[in-house]
Amino acid sequence: MDRRLFFRNSAVLSAALLIPWLNSCQNIDPATVPAPDFLSHTLDKESLQNIGKAYLRQFPDHQEPRTLAKLLLNDDAGATDLKTYFNERIRKDFEEGNTTIVSGWVLSATEARQAALFTLLNK
Amino acid sequence: MHIDARKLENNSIIEGDICIIGAGAAGISMALQFAGSPLKVILLEGGGFEYEDRLQDLYAGKATGQPYFPLRSIRLHYFGGTTGHWAGFCAPFDEIDFEKRDWVPLSGWPVSRQDLDPYYEKAQPILELGPYNYDPAFWMKQDPAMIPLPFTTGKVRNKIWQFSPPTRFGKKYKDAIVGTKNIHLYTYANVTDIKANASVNHIEEVTIKNFYGKQHTVKARKFVLATCSVQNARLLLASNSQAPKGLGNDNEVVGRHFMEHLEMKAGELWFSKPDALHMYMWAFNTTKARAELAIAPELQREHKILNGTSSMIPLEAARNMKPFMEIWEDENGEGMAKKMRTDTEERADGGPAEFKPFNAFQLFMRIEQSPNPNSRISLDTEKDELGVPRGKLHWELTELEKKSIRKIHEIIGTEAGKWGAARVHLFDYLHDEKDTSWPSFTGGGWHHMGTTRMGTDPKTSVVDANCKVHGIDNLFVAGSSCFATAGAPNPTLTLVALSLRLADHLKA
Numbered sequence: 298m299d300r301r302l303f304f305r306n307s308a309v310l311s312a313a314l315l316i317p318w319l320n321s322c323q324n325i326d327p328a329t330v331p332a333p334d335f336l337s338h339t340l341d342k343e344s345l346q347n348i349g350k351a352y353l354r355q356f357p358d359h360q361e362p363r364t365l366a367k368l369l370l371n372d373d374a375g376a377t378d379l380k381t382y383f384n385e386r387i388r389k390d391f392e393e394g395n396t397t398i399v400s401g402w403v404l405s406a407t408e409a410r411q412a413a414l415f416t417l418l419n420k
Numbered sequence: 421m422h423i424d425a426r427k428l429e430n431n432s433i434i435e436g437d438i439c440i441i442g443a444g445a446a447g448i449s450m451a452l453q454f455a456g457s458p459l460k461v462i463l464l465e466g467g468g469f470e471y472e473d474r475l476q477d478l479y480a481g482k483a484t485g486q487p488y489f490p491l492r493s494i495r496l497h498y499f500g501g502t503t504g505h506w507a508g509f510c511a512p513f514d515e516i517d518f519e520k521r522d523w524v525p526l527s528g529w530p531v532s533r534q535d536l537d538p539y540y541e542k543a544q545p546i547l548e549l550g551p552y553n554y555d556p557a558f559w560m561k562q563d564p565a566m567i568p569l570p571f572t573t574g575k576v577r578n579k580i581w582q583f584s585p586p587t588r589f590g591k592k593y594k595d596a597i598v599g600t601k602n603i604h605l606y607t608y609a610n611v612t613d614i615k616a617n618a619s620v621n622h623i624e625e626v627t628i629k630n631f632y633g634k635q636h637t638v639k640a641r642k643f644v645l646a647t648c649s650v651q652n653a654r655l656l657l658a659s660n661s662q663a664p665k666g667l668g669n670d671n672e673v674v675g676r677h678f679m680e681h682l683e684m685k686a687g688e689l690w691f692s693k694p695d696a697l698h699m700y701m702w703a704f705n706t707t708k709a710r711a712e713l714a715i716a717p718e719l720q721r722e723h724k725i726l727n728g729t730s731s732m733i734p735l736e737a738a739r740n741m742k743p744f745m746e747i748w749e750d751e752n753g754e755g756m757a758k759k760m761r762t763d764t765e766e767r768a769d770g771g772p773a774e775f776k777p778f779n780a781f782q783l784f785m786r787i788e789q790s791p792n793p794n795s796r797i798s799l800d801t802e803k804d805e806l807g808v809p810r811g812k813l814h815w816e817l818t819e820l821e822k823k824s825i826r827k828i829h830e831i832i833g834t835e836a837g838k839w840g841a842a843r844v845h846l847f848d849y850l851h852d853e854k855d856t857s858w859p860s861f862t863g864g865g866w867h868h869m870g871t872t873r874m875g876t877d878p879k880t881s882v883v884d885a886n887c888k889v890h891g892i893d894n895l896f897v898a899g900s901s902c903f904a905t906a907g908a909p910n911p912t913l914t915l916v917a918l919s920l921r922l923a924d925h926l927k928a
Contacts, residue, residue, distance in 0.1 A: 335843060339690050339779070384840065391837035396830075401687070401846035403833025 327362035330369050331380050332415040333387070333408035342419075349416025351400035352409045365414040369407065383407060422598040424468075425609040426632040436462035436604060438926060439626065439640035441611050441655075442647035444501020445912060446899040446919040448589045448597060449546055450644065453923035455600045462638055463603055464628060466610035466647075467498030469590065471754040474631060478610065478804045479651070480751070482812040485795070486858065489744075490751040491813060494866050495648045499607060500590020502648065502866075503912075508586030510549055511579060511909035512540045512917075516717040516727060517788075518905075523724035524820070526677065526791040529904040530876050530885035531921075539917035539924075546916055547584040548592075550708055554580040556699075559709045566699040568711065569836075575719050576835045578699070578711035579729050581909070585705065608632070612808050614643070614659035614667055616892065623667075623895045629806045642894045642926060646919070649678065649868035649901035653797040654811035656872065656882075656889075668872070668889040671879045675797040675871050678813060679789040679906040680864030682728075682821055683744060686785040687829045688735060688845040689836065694777035700732045701775040712786070714908065715828050723831075725824035727908040728787025730832060738782035743861035783829060783844065786865060788906035790820045797871050819856050826850045867911045869903040887922045898922050 336345050352359070359365050369383075390396060390405035399409050438454065440447045443465035454461045467475045480492035496504040513533060520528030541552040553559075556578045560566045568578050597605050608630040615625050625639045645652045653675035657666035666674055702710050712729035720727060733741070789795070795816040799809040826846065833844030849859040875881025878890040887902050889895040898919040900911040907914065 335692055335840070339692055339843070388838065388840055391834055394834065396834050396837065398830065398846065398851070401848065401851050403830055403837065403844045403846070405837060 325363060325366045325370055327366035327414055328418060329379065330366055330411060330414055331383060333411040334380060334384055335387075336404075336408060336412060337415075345412055346416045346419065348400050348402055348404075348409070349412040349414070352397075352413040353416065355397075355399060356413075359410070359413060360417070362414055362417045365410050365417070369410050369414065383411065421601060421603070422605045422607065425606045425628060425636060426630050426634060428634060428636060430634050430636075432636040434462060434604075434606065434636060434638045436460040436638070436640045438462070438642045438644065439464065439638050440644045440646055440898070441626065442466075442501065442645065442651070442899075443499050443597075443605065444646065444648065444899075445503050445589055446915055447644075447646035448500070448593050449543070449916045449919045450646065450898055450923045451603050452546075452593065452596060452600075453920060454927070455596070455603060457602060457927070459602060461603045462640060463597065463605045464609040464611060464626075464638065465499045465605065465607050468607050469499045469594065471496065471498055471504070473752075473754065474805070476754070478806065478808075480804070481650075481810045482800060484812070484814045486815040486817055486862065487745065487860075488813060488815045488864070489749065489866065491650065491811065492751045493755075494868065495650065498590065499594065499605075500588055503587060503589040506586050506912060508547075508584035509581050509910040510547055510584055510913040511581045512536070512554060513907035513909060513914050514579075514714075514717065514727060516720060517907040521721070524726065524790050524905065526873075526875075526880055527905050530874055536914070536917050536921065539920045540913065542920050543913055543916040546587070547913060548587045549582045549584055549913075554582070556580055556711055560699070562708070563698075566711075568699055569697070569713075569842075570839045571713075571835050573835060573838070575716050576832055577714050577716055579714035579908070580709050580711055582709045583702070583707055584912075609636070609638075610806055611647075611655060612658075612806050613661070614655065614895070616662050616667065618662075620663050620667070621891055622893050631805065642896065644896045644898050644922070644926075645872075646898040648899060649871045650797055650811050650813070652897055652899065652901040653871035654799065654808070657797075657799050658808050668882050668892060668895065670891065673873070673878075673880060673882050676793040676795070677791040677870040677873050678795045678797055678815065678868065679791060679870040679903070680815070681867045681906060681910070682785065682787050682789060682817070682825070682862065683865040684785055684859075684862055685738065685743070685782055685847060686730060686825050686850065687783040687833075687847055689732060689781045689783055689832070690843050690845065691779045692841045694779040696775040696777040697732055697781065698775050703775075713783075713832055715831055719831060723827050725827045726788050726790060726820060728785055728824060728828055729908050730783045730785055730828065732781035733784055734776070734778040735780040735782050736778060738784070743863055744865070745861055745863040783832070785825050785828070786908065786910075787821060787825055787828070788908055790818050791870060791873070791905060792816055792818055817858065817862075822850070822856060822858070823853070826853060865910065867900070867906070869900040869906050869911055872897045872901040874902045874904045886925045887918070896922060896926070
């Protein structure tokens, strides 16, 4: 294969992979992400939003709902029961030490992001 | 037998085999070990059998550095000592508490937990505790309502405390001491000076005084200081007519490494469903044992943190509780003793404990203080009414304490997250891991330790593995002033165990 043909084939292949991915990102509806289960059942709305605000101060790059949604649904393989899916992600976060301290709360990274997303969507 | 030193002819000479200075938990426990032996034991108590303000005033002193409670009221100056107001919490030190830990300066005892185990067992009945068994499984069998939280990885474990009634040594053991022929208890016998021989390697006598103008001399083959961490150090430093730096203080270690247990709120533990946490609750005069959350030794090593435990108080109640620094601020020792007893005893009804379920609990930390030579007892220029320079405290903490409190609760939070039904929230003062300041409610548990610490090196310790003062062949120290590190639990069980071990050593 000559070099021009290689590059043309590579570009086609990349586009073939990239376009559906970009489409899927654009299709992520942040509103489908549930609020963090434990926090939303244990705390009042204001407290939950305060956690979300604290997270966003800590991670200013995550101010866009779609950014957070993308992080949260990154390896969503079509999970239908998002609540169970996220609870399992949260449990795994704690198992793997993927935790963060936000406003003093020792949280799973996933639920901290959920709290942040909830805050952005419920201003 | 009992002799009131006020009634002796002035300048009496009292002689015995062993002279124990101080009749608190350590002194009384030791003295009773010699009951019925051929040895004549002199037990000196500076106070009488009841609280007296003028005597309590001998303990007054200044405190600098980290704000601390009034020195005048932190120890009680009468027969029975500070058991007159303790709360009865007992647990043995962990094995790691005795080990050298490279992240804890000057850690490592010259004795091990195994060396103390037989004495812990002997100490249990003296403090009116249950069997020497601190295995959570044992207590769970005694009370099926004791259900542990589902920390399954072993990183957070349940450390058991047992509860003394609490034993007021002054009441419980007065008859035993007074009724024993070979124990000669002298009340109103404040030791004001310890005199050594010319080489300052052997104690010949001590001087005792009281407010009735009487001064007497006590001679013995062996002397044991058992007057608590503050007063043990003070007396050694003040006995400086032959050794200008004080007895046993050639290397200026006496008084240093004053340690407390930091006791303060650290966070909250929130549950998705209410729980009574029976295993972790305490009702005065009812609860025999309860658990506090401890961190596994391997995690302490991994994260290089101090040892400490977190107890739980229903948040609803905890939010209305004032911190110890605000409650225990009274210089009046009797007032403080009454306040502390009232806080616990008035809640008792002796019936079975019933704990209500809550979904949020305050996490209350008790953590050791790292040995810090700058945290110390020294002498003031001001003297007390008997002419002894007053003790003064400079209390100083290090960054390791705060770092450890934060990490302990982060670990608890991570482990709680694994079972999905709980989360930890740290208090404000722990949010910023770079912030080394302490909040105003930072306080201790009135556990005073380390001022005559044990060790093999006289450059960093005052007493050896047998609690004998380095360089002086017949002077010993009993009590928590000998602790090389503070451990996680309240000191009383360990100081009684150590004192019993010293008694055995002196008998040999």
